Amino acid sequence: MEVKAPKKHWKAKLHEVIYGTHTPAGKMFDIILLVVILYSVIIVMLESIPAIDSKYHSFLNVSEWVVTILFTIEYILRIICIKRPSRYIFSFFGIVDLLSTIPKYLSFFVVGSQYITAFRALRLLRVFRILKLVRFVGESNNLLRALKASRTKIFVFIFFILIISILLGTIMYMVEGPQHGFNSIPHSVYWTIVTLTTVGYGDISPQTGLGQVIATVIMIIGYGIIAVPTGIVTAEYSTQLQKKDQKEDDAEQHCPNCHAHIVMIDARYCRKCGTQLRED
Amino acid sequence: MEVKAPKKHWKAKLHEVIYGTHTPAGKMFDIILLVVILYSVIIVMLESIPAIDSKYHSFLNVSEWVVTILFTIEYILRIICIKRPSRYIFSFFGIVDLLSTIPKYLSFFVVGSQYITAFRALRLLRVFRILKLVRFVGESNNLLRALKASRTKIFVFIFFILIISILLGTIMYMVEGPQHGFNSIPHSVYWTIVTLTTVGYGDISPQTGLGQVIATVIMIIGYGIIAVPTGIVTAEYSTQLQKKDQKEDDAEQHCPNCHAHIVMIDARYCRKCGTQLRED
Amino acid sequence: MEVKAPKKHWKAKLHEVIYGTHTPAGKMFDIILLVVILYSVIIVMLESIPAIDSKYHSFLNVSEWVVTILFTIEYILRIICIKRPSRYIFSFFGIVDLLSTIPKYLSFFVVGSQYITAFRALRLLRVFRILKLVRFVGESNNLLRALKASRTKIFVFIFFILIISILLGTIMYMVEGPQHGFNSIPHSVYWTIVTLTTVGYGDISPQTGLGQVIATVIMIIGYGIIAVPTGIVTAEYSTQLQKKDQKEDDAEQHCPNCHAHIVMIDARYCRKCGTQLRED
Amino acid sequence: MEVKAPKKHWKAKLHEVIYGTHTPAGKMFDIILLVVILYSVIIVMLESIPAIDSKYHSFLNVSEWVVTILFTIEYILRIICIKRPSRYIFSFFGIVDLLSTIPKYLSFFVVGSQYITAFRALRLLRVFRILKLVRFVGESNNLLRALKASRTKIFVFIFFILIISILLGTIMYMVEGPQHGFNSIPHSVYWTIVTLTTVGYGDISPQTGLGQVIATVIMIIGYGIIAVPTGIVTAEYSTQLQKKDQKEDDAEQHCPNCHAHIVMIDARYCRKCGTQLRED
DSSP states (O other): OTTTHHHHHHHHHHHHHHHOOSSHHHHHHHHHHHHHHHHHHHHHHHHTSHHHHHHHHHHHHHHHHHHHHHHHHHHHHHHHHSSOHHHHHTSHHHHHHHHTTHHHHHHHHSTTTHHHHGGGGGHHHHHHHHHIIIIIHHHTHHHHHHHHHTHHHHHHHHHHHHHHHHHHHHHHHHHHOGGGTOOSHHHHHHHHHHHHTTOOOOSSOOOSHHHHHHHHHHHHHHHHHTHHHHHHHHHHHHHHHHHHHHHHIIIIIBOTTTOOBOOSTTOSBOTTTOOBOOOO | OTTTHHHHHHHHHHHHHHHOOSSHHHHHHHHHHHHHHHHHHHHHHHHTSHHHHHHHHHHHHHHHHHHHHHHHHHHHHHHHHSSOHHHHHTSHHHHHHHHTTHHHHHHHHSTTTHHHHGGGGGHHHHHHHHHIIIIIHHHTHHHHHHHHHTHHHHHHHHHHHHHHHHHHHHHHHHHHOGGGTOOSHHHHHHHHHHHHTTOOOOSSOOOSHHHHHHHHHHHHHHHHHTHHHHHHHHHHHHHHHHHHHHHHIIIIIBOTTTOOBOOSTTOSBOTTTOOBOOOO | OTTTHHHHHHHHHHHHHHHOOSSHHHHHHHHHHHHHHHHHHHHHHHHTSHHHHHHHHHHHHHHHHHHHHHHHHHHHHHHHHSSOHHHHHTSHHHHHHHHTTHHHHHHHHSSSTHHHHGGGGGHHHHHHHHHIIIIIHHHTHHHHHHHHHTHHHHHHHHHHHHHHHHHHHHHHHHHHOGGGTOOSHHHHHHHHHHHHTTOOOOSSOOOSHHHHHHHHHHHHHHHHHTHHHHHHHHHHHHHHHHHHHHHHIIIIIBOTTTOOBOOSTTOSBOTTTOOBOOOO | OTTTHHHHHHHHHHHHHHHOOSSHHHHHHHHHHHHHHHHHHHHHHHHTSHHHHHHHHHHHHHHHHHHHHHHHHHHHHHHHHSSOHHHHHTSHHHHHHHHTTHHHHHHHHSTTTHHHHGGGGGHHHHHHHHHIIIIIHHHTHHHHHHHHHTHHHHHHHHHHHHHHHHHHHHHHHHHHOGGGTOOSHHHHHHHHHHHHTTOOOOSSOOOSHHHHHHHHHHHHHHHHHTHHHHHHHHHHHHHHHHHHHHHHIIIIIBOTTTOOBOOSTTOSBOTTTOOBOOOO
């Protein structure tokens, strides 16, 4: 067992560097990984532009291979240095890591893998893991709690919008019909959502008078009900901010008698009304 | 009279299953109904797509007949098991049930009933009945109360937008005229609403310099006044949330003297200031 | 002087009917006026649609003449029955009344008065006078106060948007240039506002890569800063609602010692803490 | 040293006029500068319109030269009358002043300087300096503090939107492909942002069924998450307003015992509960 000790030690160190963020090496690892991910996503993007790909194809291809091999090594190291590899492999980020690494290998076997390789853009998701670990958790804690609290309401809202859209889309299909570009009910529902969310591409637009009146109604609905999700999130977020304030208030910052701010935390008597604040 | 007793019993049971939601059978009935409704709406949609309809016409047609007959049976059962059938028949959902069931029967007699059958999408409205009974009422109670409280204000707001749109639309008609696509005042008002709500199809757009200046003004108005419905709903909703909080606070959760949270509901003295909380 | 007495009486009665809203006759007058105004605006709209105008030209023309003469009589009566006619004539609504009545008379003398007659749509503004007097004042009082309180901030905001748009528009003109539809700086600024307010007609859209990147920045700015007017209006409106609440609270609804709601207004002692509420 | 005294005096006076805002001369200088800036920006805009430039070219050119020389004199005076010229020259506004003045001189040497001269629109930025000094600081202080407080959260939000857009844009590229106008991943990401921010040009729009479904998802995401920045700014701004209120409250406006408003600032006893407010 003493023979394995150094090896175990080596694994623990590696674990600290790859999964940890508190050591300088761990931070450095995260930053390098971040740069490589962003670099690889830019390569994926540039490859998809015909004018650039035809000029710099070999450079982009080699870059991509280097990045892919780096990610492969990282993937293997992550499996090696963790105690229960299955936990990592079947975790959300484990699957993302695998899916964003293999497309390049697949391009050997599959012809016309242009679309498969685009899967590599999934690497961007890995950015969330790095940033999450580093520091944004604390920052947007209240916000996340507010979003969680309003989750159900927003789902009900989206569900409501979908039903409204299907109904109004069907009416528009009956009013305008295929001859004005509303080819089918699903297409008409698509147009309704385009209008309701105030996107308004204009690839299809109502031609009949009645159709334009209904379109007007849809627009005003869409313009008005955006107030609903906004109201929900704002109110919940305000509540979260106030709760936080109140907690701090209740704990120690106010006199229990006159509610004056207690500036000196070690004060024994309230500076305003003289109430005794602590026994000792 | 004793002969009718079992029949009455049978009706009461049916009533419980169809209209009730608390028994397992009632819940099961609602879930099955929900699935059939969604299935039938998908069929209506698919039928309207020429490519799919031509391929699977007979399957869709048979499916639709099965669904229609199921809905007809449900409609008859609903009438049978209720005490005053007229109450159901002339209720909102009673009319929806009828209107969404008969179009298929009409397709026998009327030629080119493609548009009439689209009425079947009204079935989606029935989803609201089911969901309302099951559980979303409690969830969005405060929200609904906030929306009700701000109803009048939002109507005034929409009314205001309509008048502004008619005035600005008339001005745009005078400035741009039919030669630039603003064919008539109603059409020009339609364009104004498209712009004010920031939908912006682009099927018509101002060509003259003055027209573009006015369009800019319309856009900035539209971009700015969306703050109004949002502000109304948010403020009302916040108020609802706070009222709820305060009610709970007033009732039992705070010490009447120092406002500290009373964690133990059966506490006799406030844990912070020693005020007696209850006589007994 | 006694001879003029009944005449004076007649004027006072007329004044009460035309300017007043509390008598049944006054209310009836307002409602009839409202109907005539809406009817006349619909006529103006229908006249501008070539297909309808060619069919029903004589009917619309006669209708319009009837309405115009009614408005002329109303205008004269308003002048007669008021003490200082100049006050009415040069007031905002006096000018609107005049401007929306004369275009029809002008159509005698001026050829091609199609655009001048559109001025009659100004009659819609008169709707505000009627409604204002009837009942919406009380309804949206807090809202109006909130909008007034945030007026300056919203002007600063719009001013800021305009400067941003001119700068970004100039940059887009330099990047895209006339060959891609950005013909001049004003036109380019127009496009920027179309994009910033998320209207997005699509009649012009950036073609170069750099132009699309800048367009993306403009869109995200526009998508983000809509939070600013919304935040201002919402916060001010919430404050107005709370001030109203607090005023009511301060006046009589709470115990000055324990802040419990005083349900019985004539209570002499607080039902919760026993504090004496009134001497007498 | 006595010889230099009057010169120093002259410089100090000039400094007061140019940099100061409290003297009448300083205010007058700011107003004149504001007018000249706006005039010069209008000239820059008009010059870019071919129809106007060809007619009034010489007038616009002379106007521009006059303005440029005025700005040059102002720039030199600003350097002369300040103690440490380098502080001004390398400040933000110093660089803006220089960059917005030299393009006209460059037009002597560089051919086709149409785009360079557009740099003169940067002069608009100088408007901020003038207005900032005059009076808008106080007005929007709370708002600025709220925006500063929510800065990090809004950056995280924009960052999140960008990552979502790249992922969804890549998916759309895979689904629709170059044959439907989604030429490359960057172009497809551009389209996604156009859709997510509800701008919706319509120059590209999805053609396949799956593409339209994904587009629908993008639109609803964009329609929903606008609630996030709005919620952040509104909640922070409300908090700022309340803090301001509370500060004022804590200071002197309320009785420390019963929280009643103290209307008379020199009151010695609370008018409601009789608590002694000040010793002296």
